Amino acid sequence: MKIAIGADHAGYRLKDEIVPFLLSLGHVIEDFGCDCNQSVDYPDYALPVAEKVANGEVDRGILICGTGIGMSIAANKVKGIRCALVHDLFSAKATREHNDTNVIALGERVIGPGVAQEILRIWLDTPFSGGERHAGRIHKVGQIEQKYNA
Template identity: 75%
Template sequence: MKIAMGADHAGFRLKDELKELLGQWGHQVEDFGCTCGDSVDYPDYAEKVCEQVASGAADRGILICGTGIGMSIAANKVKGIRCALVHDLFSAKATREHNDTNVLAMGERVIGPGVAQEIVKVWLDTEFSQGERHIGRIEKAMRLEGK
């Protein structure tokens, strides 16, 4: 799977750890920054990653900032993106099964690397359930982009 990743200054350490692990798991990872603790604006990195996912250049995206909140808000402004802020395993699984999310947001200041690794594994390994009720709800939500 091709995964686009991005982080701001508060999430770059976790991004780097996860990027290495994803490579070990056999995924192709493209890193869109940032690479240091100097203050940057999270929407810039969310946009880069989400453009890759929305265009089909990447299969999924992972975004990390201090809490994950800013990244998830910015990501969901990009047409075609269904980003979920996740800090637990149940939500990681449910957001794939029920919402077919294509971008995952997490907060480095909220969870540690061990939990983040488990979340990413569950999120990547869980398939969308394809249930009619889920598809209809996703379609309704995506129509909101045009309003």
């Protein structure tokens, strides 16, 4: 799977620990930074990752900041992105099965690398369950997106 990843200054250390893990699983990674602890603006890293996913240039996106909140808000402004903020294993699975998320946001100040790796393993391996119920809900979300992004 081809994955875009981005982090701000509050998430770059977790990103740097996650990338080798993802590579060891055989994924191809496109890293959009950042690589320092100097203050940067999270939207500058969320946007290119979200755009790559929305344009179909990569399969999934991973965003990391201090809490994951800012990254998830920014990513969800891009048409076609379904980004979930995830800090536990159950949500990692549910967000793929029920919401067909294509971007995940993590908080470095909330979870450690071990939990992050397990979340990502589950999130990357879990397929969308499909079915009328979940697909219908995603379609309705798309209609909202169309209405307010016309």
